[in-house]
Amino acid sequence: EVQLVQSGAEVKKPGESLKISCKGSGYSFTSHWIGWVRQMPGKGLECMGIIYPGDSDTRYTPSFQGQVTISADKSFSTAYLRWSSLQASDTAIYYCARSVGPTASDAFDIWGQGTIVTVSS
Amino acid sequence: QSVLTQPPSVSGAPGQRVTISCTGSSSDIGAGHDVHWYQQLPGTTPKLLISDDSNRPSGVPDRFSGSKSGTSASLAITGLQAEDEGDYYCQSYDSSLRGRVVFGGGTKLTVL
Numbered sequence: 001e002v003q004l005v006q007s008g009a010e011v012k013k014p015g016e017s018l019k020i021s022c023k024g025s026g027y028s029f030t031s032h033w034i035g036w037v038r039q040m041p042g043k044g045l046e047c048m049g050i051i052y053p054g055d056s057d058t059r060y061t062p063s064f065q066g067q068v069t070i071s072a073d074k075s076f077s078t079a080y081l082r083w084s085s086l087q088a089s090d091t092a093i094y095y096c097a098r099s100v101g102p103t104a105s106d107a108f109d110i111w112g113q114g115t116i117v118t119v120s121s
Numbered sequence: 122q123s124v125l126t127q128p129p130s131v132s133g134a135p136g137q138r139v140t141i142s143c144t145g146s147s148s149d150i151g152a153g154h155d156v157h158w159y160q161q162l163p164g165t166t167p168k169l170l171i172s173d174d175s176n177r178p179s180g181v182p183d184r185f186s187g188s189k190s191g192t193s194a195s196l197a198i199t200g201l202q203a204e205d206e207g208d209y210y211c212q213s214y215d216s217s218l219r220g221r222v223v224f225g226g227g228t229k230l231t232v233l
Contacts, residue, residue: 035222037167044123044227045159045167045210061221100172104222105214107157107172114166 002026004034004096004112011118012086019082020115022096029077030054033099035108036070036081040092050104051079059104086119093117124149125211125225132231133201141196141228143211149223151192154214158187158196161227162207170209171196198230206232 007021022034035050049060053072060070072079079096094115097108126144133139143156150156158171169178171187174194184200194213198205211225 037224044208045161045212045224046123047212047222047224050222059219059221061223062218095166097167104220105154107155107169107212108159108167109169109172109178111166111168 123226124223127225156194
């Protein structure tokens with residue numbers, strides 16, 4: 001079965017760092033883009049950026065560039081999303097999603113279950 | 122503010138047909154990039170509904186259809202059912218700069 005399994009919910013304080021993960025299985029991890037999608041409470045979907053694990057080609061949405069770091073370790077078939085200093089406004093559900101094929105503009109056909117991140121003092 | 126523009130809400134009675142529009146620009150939909158549609162039912166993860174403008178993945182009822190023209194795309198839902206109530210998002214790709222995936226702001230479908 002093709003699936004993406006994300007790490008568990010996190011509760012952090014402002015200023016703390018955080019790295020969440022997304023492990024792919026059941027398919028060739030290096031042949032599909034992985035996207036990270038933010039959904040703030042009661043709001044819509046925003047793509048933060050995408051990474052191609054095969055060569056680590058990473059494309060950030062401008063509003064997230066410099067705010068987060070997207071990476072992937074193909075040895076572990078896992079993609080990561082990292083913050084160096086969280087803010088309360090980072091409170092959201094974060095989804096990882098797999099592209100159907102090897103093209104950056106492909107649809108996301110498989111979604112992780114989501115990781116809830118809560119940042120509060 | 123989303124790159125792709127969708128109406129915030131649409132509604133329809135059971136059995137009716139509704140459409141949801143998605144308007145982009147010359148650097149995304151107008152550049153020829155495919156449009157994809159997702160359904161997010163309350164409390165669930167997004168689900169791919171339509172890919173590559175008009176293709177239905179296996180398991181998606183043929184009540185759902187997609188089309189594209191110029192810088193816009195549309196999702197049509199016929200034979201509306203109560204279980205269709207939820208949020209719908211369009212997605213495309215913006216090839217300006219290094220490229221990025223872009224979503225619409227989402228449309229809440231209410232079945233009356």
